[in-house]
Amino acid sequence: MPTDDFRRYGYEIVDRLADYFERIEEFPVLAQVEPDAVKNALPSAAPELGESFDEVLSDVDSIILPAVTHWNHPNFHGLFSTSTSSVGVFAEMFAAAFDMKAMLWRTAPASTELEDVVLDWLRQMTGLPEIFEGIIYDTASVSTMHAIAAARERADPNSRSLGLGRADSPRMCVYVSEHVHSSIDKSVITLGLGLESLRKIETNERFEMIPEKLKEAIEADIAAGILPICVIPTIGTTSTTSIDPVAAVADICEKYGIWMHVDAAYSGSAAILPELQPLFNGWERADSIVMNPHKWFFTPFDLSVLYCRDLDDLKKAFSLVPEYLKTDDAAGVKNGMDYGIQLGRRFRSLKLWFVMRYFGREGLIARIREHCRLARMFAGWVEESENFELMAPVPFALVCFRALGTRSELSRNDAETQREKSDLSNNELNALNEQIMNSINASGEAYLSHTKLNGQFTLRLSVGSIHVEERHLRKVWELLNRSY
Ligand SMILES: *Cc1c(COP(=O)(O)O)cnc(C)c1O
Numbered sequence: 029m030p031t032d033d034f035r036r037y038g039y040e041i042v043d044r045l046a047d048y049f050e051r052i053e054e055f056p057v058l059a060q061v062e063p064d065a066v067k068n069a070l071p072s073a074a075p076e077l078g079e080s081f082d083e084v085l086s087d088v089d090s091i092i093l094p095a096v097t098h099w100n101h102p103n104f105h106g107l108f109s110t111s112t113s114s115v116g117v118f119a120e121m122f123a124a125a126f127d128m129k130a131m132l133w134r135t136a137p138a139s140t141e142l143e144d145v146v147l148d149w150l151r152q153m154t155g156l157p158e159i160f161e162g163i164i165y166d167t168a169s170v171s172t173m174h175a176i177a178a179a180r181e182r183a184d185p186n187s188r189s190l191g192l193g194r195a196d197s198p199r200m201c202v203y204v205s206e207h208v209h210s211s212i213d214k215s216v217i218t219l220g221l222g223l224e225s226l227r228k229i230e231t232n233e234r235f236e237m238i239p240e241k242l243k244e245a246i247e248a249d250i251a252a253g254i255l256p257i258c259v260i261p262t263i264g265t266t267s268t269t270s271i272d273p274v275a276a277v278a279d280i281c282e283k284y285g286i287w288m289h290v291d292a293a294y295s296g297s298a299a300i301l302p303e304l305q306p307l308f309n310g311w312e313r314a315d316s317i318v319m320n321p322h323k324w325f326f327t328p329f330d331l332s333v334l335y336c337r338d339l340d341d342l343k344k345a346f347s348l349v350p351e352y353l354k355t356d357d358a359a360g361v362k363n364g365m366d367y368g369i370q371l372g373r374r375f376r377s378l379k380l381w382f383v384m385r386y387f388g389r390e391g392l393i394a395r396i397r398e399h400c401r402l403a404r405m406f407a408g409w410v411e412e413s414e415n416f417e418l419m420a421p422v423p424f425a426l427v428c429f430r431a432l433g434t435r436s437e438l439s440r441n442d443a444e445t446q447r448e449k450s451d452l453s454n455n456e457l458n459a460l461n462e463q464i465m466n467s468i469n470a471s472g473e474a475y476l477s478h479t480k481l482n483g484q485f486t487l488r489l490s491v492g493s494i495h496v497e498e499r500h501l502r503k504v505w506e507l508l509n510r511s512y
Pocket of ligand 1 (some may be wrong): 167169211265266291292294295322332
């Protein structure tokens, strides 16, 4: 494209994006399209001759935009509410333009060095000890897979060259709670450990791993000749943001010499709030920690950080150059390709750098603190209401709750049934809550998602958008109360 056209379209695209952010609330949160809408609107083969870029842009408006689910919408409360900042968009423009592939330091010096700098800034902000060094991957699924690979390498250094399932290789196990994220199941599949090697430890009534049960499982496995290689406590589980007792888990890992990987993919950003630091107690004793700036740090997808107590553990698992030939390392040069399965890596650190510089620590704290306040406020409405109940504690900015149905006059006055809270059976309550969620989501006004807790259909409301204000939560509360 001639430079003049590039300039003209560039201005036009920035205008379009500015309008998009300005008008974000006018869009339905969930795309209101049927499956195949996009496919059917497009030709079945690529154009033979190049087309005018105006036509391409006009198709973005007419075909792509209606099929966008607006994660940036302030009423996107499903899954985890994540959104980008404007400076994050700018960083992606630069990164795409430079198009560097960080394999060796030499192929991308800026990317390699900025990554170390911003990850050290983030380490300081989140209160982690200086020993931790980080590396950026795309998603937490990948960060955690690398952590387990490093744990496997430490437990059985021969697995790298000889593989698993040898006569002299013990079966290996990984320990998590029942509420662990499904990405860890996928990691053990990918690493050849097998799903059966994943021990899901029972949780208490607050959905936190029970350390005594963990210890029992580890001891039983050791007695059976199985090698425990990794325990993964979660700070902020995906269902409820419950917090496993990391310090107690660290004691157990120390006693048996097991790698501890902390999954703080969602919650890690909140560690920058001094008042929330106690929730992270014990994570400083981990061998590795994952946190996702693309979740709650206004950094566009994707950017996940893996912190390691000793990055050499990753290198041992993945570097393909023998240590004694590492002449570059003698000069203190880091080559990103040595720390994982990817050879070339995107220039992701740029967007985290833009975000940290534009907002500053204070600006980031203020936003995340406000999200936590809004979530607690919403949880307060739930608790005060006769028609809803809270289903889990709210340590961060996710509220788990459900509708109880309108109770009859009789049960309202009857102390016995009051304790039952609802006139409806559990199945009826599940159906009621599912129907409430579906009708709100179909309206395009807001998006909520759900989980099941002890067989009970539970609504999840996540507060995390950079655009969210108190009025957006009032709107959801009205929608919920109107759905009776
Ligand atoms: C979101 C989440 C993940 C997965 O994150 P991706 O970056 O999407 O792979 C893992 N663990 C927890 C606790 C999460 O909340």
